[in-house]
Amino acid sequence: MPVVGIALHEDSMLYETAIAAEVFGVDRRDLSPSGVWYELIACTPDGSPARWLPNFQTEGLAALAEADTVIVPSTSVLHGQPNPALLDALRLAYAGGARIAALCTGSFVLAAAGLLDGRTATTHWMHAEELARLHPGIDVRADVLYVDDGQVLTSAGKTAALDLCLHLVHLDHGAAAANGLARRLVVPSHRPGGQAQFITPPADPRVTDQLGPALDWARAHLDKPLTVQELARRAGLSTRQLARRMLAETGFAPLTWLHHQRITRAQDLLERTGASVEQIAAQSGMGTAATLRRHFQRAVGVSPTAYRTAFRI
Structure with a gap:
């Protein structure tokens, strides 16, 4: 029976801890082709019962070295050094061949242990920039749900932790087991790790009074053919001036900004309306359904279609 150890530190957060306990700590041998599920052990710094997992076997952090898979839940503390004993236990488990999976900001704990150096990893999109700043040796991807880098895996924020846990079940017990578990949890059976995190697009934060009305006009006319020249004329700028101003104030070149707005419009229509993909392509300025699907x-x-299924209001 594969052993899963949850590395519970002082700042472990409840949601991701509960996800791991639900996936690995509930006996679901009936889903496994081999008739074997997981043995879950909660590992705490002093071996005392975990406050959020009181009904599970509890061991000290040293027990992580005996686990086949180690789960590191998210943490509320992103700066400073985590418990040295926890870091040592994670390094020892890794050296012994254990598979290490961090959920959400648990990536910061793995990074502090040096287990993400030279690897590709992810975390919640709100904290990805900070992870990259603190640990420049990590290739941080803020645009994916989870990263499977072999022995070390990381997930994006919150519910993406469930996607990663289901991915682990898929690896261990096959697609049928993972799909059966997903049905019981009433969640999509499989979202690939490369799928983008669904991030609410922020408003353009630094747009000036001169540029703002022109961008508002463009948003109101996304269903029409729009050119950089027309946008520049609306802003009272040359095309070169527009490019410089938009890059400085929105972070995007004009055509890239327009494309981003069209995608955002399509997302909004998919969520709020029953319009066909062809109609949404026209209303967002993508032209054809094939073009919309590709972009x-x-x-x-x-x-x-998959986006609408997940987010239709």
Whole structure:
């Protein structure tokens, strides 16, 4: 029976801890082709019962070295050094061949242990920039749900932790077991790790009074053919001046900004309306359904239909 150890530190957060306990700590041998599920052990710094997992076997951190898989839940503390004993236990488990999976900001704990150096990893999109700043040796991806880098795996924020746990079940017990578990949890059976995190697009934060009205006009006319020249004329700028100003104030070149707005419009229509993909392509300025599907898949990581299924209001 594969052993899963949850590395519970002082700042472990409840949601991701509960996800791991639900996936690995509930006996679901009936889903496994081998008739074997997991043995879950809660590992705490002093071996005392875990406050959030009182009904599970509890051991000290040293027990992580005996686990086949180690789960590191998210942490509320992103700066400073985690418990040295925890870091040592994670390094020892890794050296012994254990598979290490961090959920959400648990990536910061793995980074502090040096287990993400030279690897690709992710975390919640709100904290990805900070992870990259604190640990420049990590290739941080803020645009994916989870990263499977072999022995070390990381997930994005909150519910993406469940996606990663289901991915582990898929690896250990096969697609049928993972799909059966997903049905019991009433969640999508499989969201690939490369799918984009669904991030609410922020408003343009630094747009000036001169540029703002022109961008508002463009948003109101996304269903029409728009050119950089027309946008520059509306802003009272040359095309070169527009490019410089937009890059400084929105972070995007004009055409890239327009494309981003069209994708955002398509997302909004998929969520709020029953319009067909063809109609949404026209209303967002993408032209044809085929064009929308291609660009939407590239930008969001899923098809328009899959996005609507997940987010229709």
